[in-house]
Amino acid sequence: MPSSPWRPDYLSWVSIHPSGVLARTTHRVPVLLRSCHLEPALAVTVFVTALAVTAGRGVAGSAAVAAAVLAGQLSVGWCNDAADAQRDTACGRRDKPVATGELPPRAAAVAAGTALGLCVPLSLLNGAAAGAAHLGGMVAAGWTYNLRLKHTVLSPLPYATGFGSLPAFVTLGLPSPCWPAWWAVTAGALLGVGAHLANVLPDIENDLATGVRGLPQRLGRPACRWLAPFVMLAAVGVVVAGPPGAVQISDWVLAAVAAIVAVAGTAVPSAAHSRWPFRAAIAVAGIAVAQLLLRGSDMV
Numbered sequence: 001m002p003s004s005p006w007r008p009d010y011l012s013w014v015s016i017h018p019s020g021v022l023a024r025t026t027h028r029v030p031v032l033l034r035s036c037h038l039e040p041a042l043a044v045t046v047f048v049t050a051l052a053v054t055a056g057r058g059v060a061g062s063a064a065v066a067a068a069v070l071a072g073q074l075s076v077g078w079c080n081d082a083a084d085a086q087r088d089t090a091c092g093r094r095d096k097p098v099a100t101g102e103l104p105p106r107a108a109a110v111a112a113g114t115a116l117g118l119c120v121p122l123s124l125l126n127g128a129a130a131g132a133a134h135l136g137g138m139v140a141a142g143w144t145y146n147l148r149l150k151h152t153v154l155s156p157l158p159y160a161t162g163f164g165s166l167p168a169f170v171t172l173g174l175p176s177p178c179w180p181a182w183w184a185v186t187a188g189a190l191l192g193v194g195a196h197l198a199n200v201l202p203d204i205e206n207d208l209a210t211g212v213r214g215l216p217q218r219l220g221r222p223a224c225r226w227l228a229p230f231v232m233l234a235a236v237g238v239v240v241a242g243p244p245g246a247v248q249i250s251d252w253v254l255a256a257v258a259a260i261v262a263v264a265g266t267a268v269p270s271a272a273h274s275r276w277p278f279r280a281a282i283a284v285a286g287i288a289v290a291q292l293l294l295r296g297s298d299m300v
Contacts, residue, residue: 137165183242
C-alpha cells in the first residue's frame with residue numbers, strides 16, 4: 001500500500017516540533033498524563049472494576065482487574081496520540097500535547113510500549129484465560145484501531161470487540177472460570193460502538209480533511225448524532241431486559257436518565273470540538289453499570 005502523510009508513521013517523526021515549544025518542555029509527567037486520554041481510561045477502569053466486584057472477584061481479584069485495565073487503557077491512549085501526531089498537528093489540536101510540541105511523538109510511543117509491557121503480566125495475573133481475553137480483546141482492539149482500522153469502514157469493530165470482551169476478562173478470572181452471559185457481552189459491544197460514534201462527532205471534518213474515513217466519517221455528522229444515542233440506549237435496554245428477574249422501577253428510572261443524557265449529549269448540536277458527546281457516552285455506560293450494581297445481577 002502506498003505511504004500516506006497521514007498514516008501513523010510516528011517512529012519516523014522528527015524530534016524538533018515546528019512550533020519550537022519542545023525545547024522548553026521540562027515537566028514530562030504532567031504532559032504525559034494529559035496525553036494518555038486519562039478521562040476515558042479512568043472511566044473504563046472504574047466500570048470494569050465495578051463489574052469485577054459485582055461478579056465476586058473479591059478485593060485482590062478486583063485490584064488485579066483494575067491494574068490490568070488501567071495499564072491497557074494508558075497504552076492505547078498514548079498509542080493514539082503517537083499515531084495521530086502529524087494529523088493532530090495539521091489540525092491545530094491544542095488539547096494534544098504531541099500536537100502542540102510539548103511532548104515528542106517518540107516519547108508518547110515509548111510510554112505506550114511501556115504501559116503495554118506492564119499490561120501483559122498484569123493481565124495474566126488474572127489467569128491465563130482472562131489475560132488472553134483482555135490482551136487479545138480490549139488491548140489488541142485498541143491498538144489495531146489506532147494503527148489501521150480507524151481509517152476504514154471497519155472502525156466500529158475494535159470498539160465492539162474490545163468492550164464486548166471486558167465481561168469475559170472478569171468472569172474468566174473467577175475461581176470457577178466461565179463465559180459471561182450473552183447480554184453482558186452484547187451490552188458491552190453496543191456501548192463500545194456508541195462511544196466510537198460519540199467520540200468521533202467533534203472531529204469529523206478534521207478527520208475527513210486528513211484522510212481518516214472510518215464508518216462515522218462516511219456516515220456524516222447528522223447520521224452519527226442520532227445513531228450514537230440509539231446504539232447507547234440499545235445497550236441500556238439489553239442491560240435492563242437481559243438479566244434474569246423482574247425489571248424494577250429503578251431500572252426504568254435509570255433508563256430514562258440514560259435516554260436524556262444520550263440525546264442531550266449527542267443528538268443536540270454542540271460547539272465545535274466539544275468533548276461532551278463522548279462524556280455523555282461515558283455517563284450512559286456508568287448508568288448501565290449502576291443498573292447491574294443495584295440489581296446485584298451477575299454476568300454468568
